[in-house]
Amino acid sequence: MTTTPVSSWRGVASEEQDELPERVSVLLRERSRKLLGDLLRPYRRPIALLTAIIVVSNAAGLAIPYLVKVGIDDGIPPMTRGAGTGVLLTVVGVILAAAVTQALTRQAFLRLSGKIGQSVLLELRRRVFDHFQRLSLNFHEKYTSGRVISRLTSDIEAISELLQSGFDGLVKAVLTMFGTAALLLILDVHLGLVALVPLPLLLLFTRWFRRQSVIVYRRTRETVALVIVHFVESMTGIRAVQAFRREPRNQEIFAQLNDDYRDANARSMLLGAEFMFGIKLIGNLTVGGVLLYGGYLAIHEEVTIGVLAAFLLYLRQFYEPMQELSQFYNTLQSAGAALEKLSGVLEEEPGVPEPRRPEPLPQPVRGAVRFEGVRFAYVEEMPILPGLDLSIPGGQSVALVGATGAGKTTLAKLISRFYDPTAGRVLLDGVDLRDLDEATLRQAVVMVTQENFLFSGTVADNIRFGMPDATDRQIREAAKAIGAHEFVAGLPDGYDTEVGKRGGRMSAGQRQLIAFARAFLADPAVLILDEATSSLDVPSERLVQRALRTILADRTALIIAHRLSTVEIADRVLVMEAGQVVEDGPPDRLIAASGRFAGLHRAWLESLSQ
Secondary structure, eight states: OOOOOGGGGSTTTTTTOSSOOHHHHHHHHHHHHHHHHHHHGGGHHHHHHHHHHHHHHHHHHHHHHHHHHHHHHHHSTTSSOSTHHHHHHHHHHHHHHHHHHHHHHHHHHHHHHHHHHHHHHHHHHHHHHHHHHHSOHHHHHHSOHHHHHHIIIIIHHHHHHIIIIIHHHHHHHHHHHHHHHHHHHHHOHHHHHHHHTTHHHHHHHHHHHHHHHHHHHHHHHHHHHHHHHHHHHHHHTHHHHHHTTOHHHHHHHHHHHHHHHHHHHHHHHHHHHHHHHHHHHHHHHHHHHHHHHHHHHHHTTSSOHHHHHHHHHHHHHHHHHHHHHHHHHHHHHHHHHHHHHHHHHHHOOOSSOOOSSOOOOOSSOOOOEEEEEEEEOSBTTBOSEEEEEEEEOTTOEEEEEOSTTSSHHHHHHHHTTSSOOSEEEEEETTEEGGGSOHHHHHHHEEEEOSSOOOOSSBHHHHHGGGOTTOOHHHHHHHHHHTTOHHHHHTSTTGGGOBOOGGGTTSOHHHHHHHHHHHHHHHOOSEEEEESTTTTOOHHHHHHHHHHHHHHTTTSEEEEEOSOHHHHTTOSEEEEEETTEEEEEEOHHHHHHTTSHHHHHHHHHHHHHHO
């Protein structure tokens, strides 16, 4: 019989689990508490001050029933003689002072707790966003954008509620319960014991609620994440949805997910209602019992009317926190489930980790690339590169051609270090890419793909994306170099024209030219073009090719293209098949031969004549 190791539940592995093994649940809770403790550690002194404020506020609240007892017993005739009016006025004045103290401390608490809570949330958002950016492509290809949004919205909101109201509710409830219990016994031991008889039942009931709420609120966080995932994916792919008339089916899926979320929320509310009903029932029965027994004692003058009145007021204060505890548990479990998700993400290790001791690149950077026995597989049983040895001298333009799945894009991703090889090494100027820090690597290697992402903002903002401090003049020079200046200048606001969401206001060719300008402005030593001209029309492609001949001079370039017109500008052509280089040489020489590239070239010429 095999068992699942605890390590397999790390990160986001538990995302889809409704019921987890007990030891895994314990591990997740410990991890969540560790994250929360780490976030709160810098605020130990303010939190201590908050605790002191709550203690003062609770002391003021607990004093009021006792003062009522003093006012009744010592300030109301016929129990008093003469001095009763003065005592009563004094007690009323002290009660007002206690009420004012309680109000002022409450206001101070809300201000300070709000400040601490927002600071903690700010740090948590920063950590999560920063970590998401550093995680490898492999993670983001598995972890949908909807889940990312859920982590940064609904999960953060759940923790926000805990920080802003949960801490107050917990400390206030605990202090009130223990303080009230002590005062009940001080006022009258026998009556106090009667009032505390239901306490074991309360503890058992609370334990049951706590266990059930863990399951219920974990399910709530999972269902809301699925709703967000489906919504984001549907809206992101709205063109495909409408083009294939997918709306009815998507609506069915969303309705089902929405029903699951509704049912999970309904279950959580029902659980809270059951807990509150039970607490109220036990509390009311206890009040009735104390009133009956206390009335009997008062009739026989074993307790005073003031003591009985104080008991009834204290019992109300004793059971109110129990109801608040149910609300706190709701908040705590919701936040706990959110913390499990967030701590899982933050524990996820990058697939391409930063080196502990980064090495610098030799200066000046030449851009020489070498593959030494490189093996790589997205799935272990299906290697894409079974063992590649390849050397590309600095400054050489190399074109990669071959059928889909031959390993061309994989090779480009390894040079960009979006992935690390399973075995072997990829070297840049003799330095293993795994020994370079990310800033050095990204400055030296830039990749332009077929579908480059344009961010909301202006054309100029998108061109200077890789060099934020670039001047307007540098931006224009980069655009002119690749032939984009003419169309940009013709836009309504020129370089200040908004590109729209994902560059939706630009044509595919215009988006690609802006992406070229962005890459060229970054001035990398190694430039990778992965099908980068496939979206360009013929005039635009000719402009780019003329620019490439100039810009790629003295720069290492890796060009992946099915259009052989783009391949012709390369110094060298590599024909790949099953992850291996099967032909290697200058384009003219390979065309003159009778190999695979010559066949591809003939087929391309025939397609142009048709």
